[in-house]
Amino acid sequence: MVARRLAELTGPASTAEAEAFLARHKPSSCTEVFGGWYWVRLPQKGAKEKLPTHDELELHTAEEIKFGDEGAELVDKLTNRCAEIKDTAPVRANKSKGLKSQKQLRDEQYAEFNEDVKKLAKKYGIISGKWLFYGSEESIDNTWSKIVQAIVTEDGALAKTGTVHTAKVSCMPGEGGSWVICVYCDDSWDREAVGKVFKVLVEDLNLVSGAYKCDANTILGIDSKHASGIRSSLWVKHDFMTKEEIDEVFARASKAKSAPKKTLEQEVSSGAADGFDPVSDSEDEEPVRKKAKKA
Numbered sequence: 001m002v003a004r005r006l007a008e009l010t011g012p013a014s015t016a017e018a019e020a021f022l023a024r025h026k027p028s029s030c031t032e033v034f035g036g037w038y039w040v041r042l043p044q045k046g047a048k049e050k051l052p053t054h055d056e057l058e059l060h061t062a063e064e065i066k067f068g069d070e071g072a073e074l075v076d077k078l079t080n081r082c083a084e085i086k087d088t089a090p091v092r093a094n095k096s097k098g099l100k101s102q103k104q105l106r107d108e109q110y111a112e113f114n115e116d117v118k119k120l121a122k123k124y125g126i127i128s129g130k131w132l133f134y135g136s137e138e139s140i141d142n143t144w145s146k147i148v149q150a151i152v153t154e155d156g157a158l159a160k161t162g163t164v165h166t167a168k169v170s171c172m173p174g175e176g177g178s179w180v181i182c183v184y185c186d187d188s189w190d191r192e193a194v195g196k197v198f199k200v201l202v203e204d205l206n207l208v209s210g211a212y213k214c215d216a217n218t219i220l221g222i223d224s225k226h227a228s229g230i231r232s233s234l235w236v237k238h239d240f241m242t243k244e245e246i247d248e249v250f251a252r253a254s255k256a257k258s259a260p261k262k263t264l265e266q267e268v269s270s271g272a273a274d275g276f277d278p279v280s281d282s283e284d285e286e287p288v289r290k291k292a293k294k295a
Contacts, residue, residue, distance in 0.1 A: 004036035011152030129188035
């Protein structure tokens with residue numbers, strides 16, 4: 001499917017510019033009947049050209065065509081082998097006879113396929129991928145706003161990772177009624193970088209993606225309903241943070257949000273406003289030094 005580009009904001013942009021773009025292009029209120037995407041980008045410093053995300057391309061590059069042709073052979077091999085396993089292998093392993101279970105044999109095929117796709121993707125430079133988010137009509141605009149601000153504005157949390165330069169949001173809900181957001185990473189197989197992005201999404205933006213999908217699998221048509229039964233995602237959230245760690249982040253955020261703010265008089269009476277911490281100061285401002293009282 002062609003990724004129709006309906007609007008695009010290229011950073012770096014001021015907060016006001018980002019807010020103006022978001023006000024004009026809200027995914028929840030898009031009236032485009034044929035669908036499409038809103039995009040944001042932050043050009044890489046020193047790069048002559050933007051690093052492409054390969055499932056955005058309206059015209060296939062020579063590299064993508066070659067990757068698709070050779071990758072199709074890998075997909076056929078995997079699909080046929082998994083069908084053979086289903087027809088011939090035992091459901092349960094039999095150690096005495098040296099027989100592996102269907103699941104064991106499938107997992108071996110999945111691992112081999114994933115490694116072959118990785119090698120082929122790196123050969124043709126098809127290495128980008130995305131953390132996926134799904135939102136309702138009520139939540140999608142707010143989620144998209146957080147991501148846009150974090151990518152295109154100066155000192156945006158995602159921009160500072162050095163790994164994220166592009167994101168897009170669908171302008172119509174899918175079959176399940178949800179809008180989709182893709183936050184792209186430059187190298188799907190750089191586990192450390194992909195994990196860093198996930199943690200920023202959770203800790204800075206309070207957003208949790210369930211899965212990361214490489215563009216290579218998108219091109220090859222590997223989805224959650226693939227005939228082979230293979231997992232379509234390259235990474236999942238618990239590869240980088242445990243459920244307890246994620247819950248703790250949200251508990252802290254909820255506590256901070258619900259905590260009552262003290263007035264200046266309350267700060268002074270408690271002694272917390274003495275010295276160089278006026279209640280109105282933020283971490284981005286230099287504290288105003290308090291004048292010394294005359295003796």
